Amino acid sequence: xxxxxxxxxxxxxxxxxxxxxxxxxxxxxxxxxxxxxxxxxxxxxxxxxxxxxx
Amino acid sequence: xxxxxxxxxxxxxxxxxxxxxxxxxxxxxxxxxxxxxxxxxxxxxxxxxxxxxxxxxxxxxxxxxxxxxxxxxxxxxxxxxxxxxxxxxxxxxxxxxxxxxxxxxxxxxxxxxxxxxxxxxxxxxxxxxxxxxxxxxxxxxxxxxxxxxxxxxxxxxxxxxxxxxxxxxxxxxxxxxxxxxxxxxxxxxxxxxxxxxxxxxxxxxxxxxxxxxxxxxxxxxxxxxxxxxxxxxxxxxxxxxxx
Numbered sequence: 001x002x003x004x005x006x007x008x009x010x011x012x013x014x015x016x017x018x019x020x021x022x023x024x025x026x027x028x029x030x031x032x033x034x035x036x037x038x039x040x041x042x043x044x045x046x047x048x049x050x051x052x053x054x
Numbered sequence: 055x056x057x058x059x060x061x062x063x064x065x066x067x068x069x070x071x072x073x074x075x076x077x078x079x080x081x082x083x084x085x086x087x088x089x090x091x092x093x094x095x096x097x098x099x100x101x102x103x104x105x106x107x108x109x110x111x112x113x114x115x116x117x118x119x120x121x122x123x124x125x126x127x128x129x130x131x132x133x134x135x136x137x138x139x140x141x142x143x144x145x146x147x148x149x150x151x152x153x154x155x156x157x158x159x160x161x162x163x164x165x166x167x168x169x170x171x172x173x174x175x176x177x178x179x180x181x182x183x184x185x186x187x188x189x190x191x192x193x194x195x196x197x198x199x200x201x202x203x204x205x206x207x208x209x210x211x212x213x214x215x216x217x218x219x220x221x222x223x224x225x226x227x228x229x230x231x232x233x234x235x236x237x238x239x240x241x242x243x244x245x246x247x248x249x250x251x252x253x254x255x256x257x258x259x260x261x262x263x264x265x266x267x268x269x270x271x272x273x274x275x276x277x278x279x280x281x282x283x284x285x286x287x288x289x290x291x292x293x294x295x296x297x
Contacts, residue, residue, distance in 0.1 A: 005104050005169030006104040006105065008102070008108065008165040008166065008168060009105050009107050009165075012108045012111055012161070012162045012166070013111070015161050015165075016158055016162070019154065019158055020266065023154055024273075027273055027274065027277060030277055031276075031277050031280065034280045034281055034284055038280065038284055041284060041288065041291065045290065048294055
């Protein structure tokens with residue numbers, strides 16, 4: 001093997017950063033979707049609670 | 055009371071996560087400098103000296119996957135003994151993050167293998183095979199959780215699997231001592247050891263990987279708790295609708 005292998009080092013770095021970045025983006029969107037759902041559900045619960053009092 | 059809510063998330067928790075994130079980012083910058091510029095190039099004993107620097111990413115990834123599955127193991131035991139659903143959430147989050155690190159260890163290992171052995175994979179190497187088995191155990195754990203809808207049954211079966219599947223960790227780690235292997239032994243007993251600068255670069259790399267692991271794990275646990283609360287609220291609304 002005469003090649004020093006530098007290209008594999010760069011690919012490894014890129015792969016690590018890319019995988020972490022994509023996973024964090026996935027978590028970010030998942031959290032945003034769940035927080036939005038939570039807000040909507042809390043509104044539904046509180047409005048349902050007001051209807052029951054009437 | 056719900057286990058998690060956007061309003062209920064304590065400010066100090068957010069601050070802790072922010073501090074961990076900043077420390078992780080800063081330490082990763084230092085790690086990159088130390089790996090690329092500070093650590094010496096190892097010309098003897100390696101066919102691809104520059105690719106040898108992948109070691110500083112590969113080893114911490116592998117060790118963090120062992121740590122992650124140990125967290126799964128401990129959290130599963132806590133869940134099965136104490137019926138603490140937060141422990142089950144931690145086990146699931148650790149399995150997902152551990153699967154990520156395990157995948158990264160396989161990718162970086164394959165790249166280094168290609169540079170060094172001219173082969174991405176060597177089936178005759180027991181270390182590689184046992185590590186792949188660990189990766190499959192992680193995947194099976196996540197697949198098992200995904201296939202069951204009922205929360206209590208899911209947590210119980212996953213807990214049992216998390217305990218039994220832990221066998222993959224010592225199997226992978228000790229394989230190089232039990233069987234002949236092409237995989238280099240460096241810092242473990244019987245290994246060649248490291249020069250001072252290399253040890254320092256590896257140490258800093260470990261610190262940054264630990265911080266990244268902690269940050270991602272805490273974030274994943276919080277998201278899972280949020281998801282459970284959303285499911286609870288949905289059930290509550292459905293229950294009220296039938297009243």
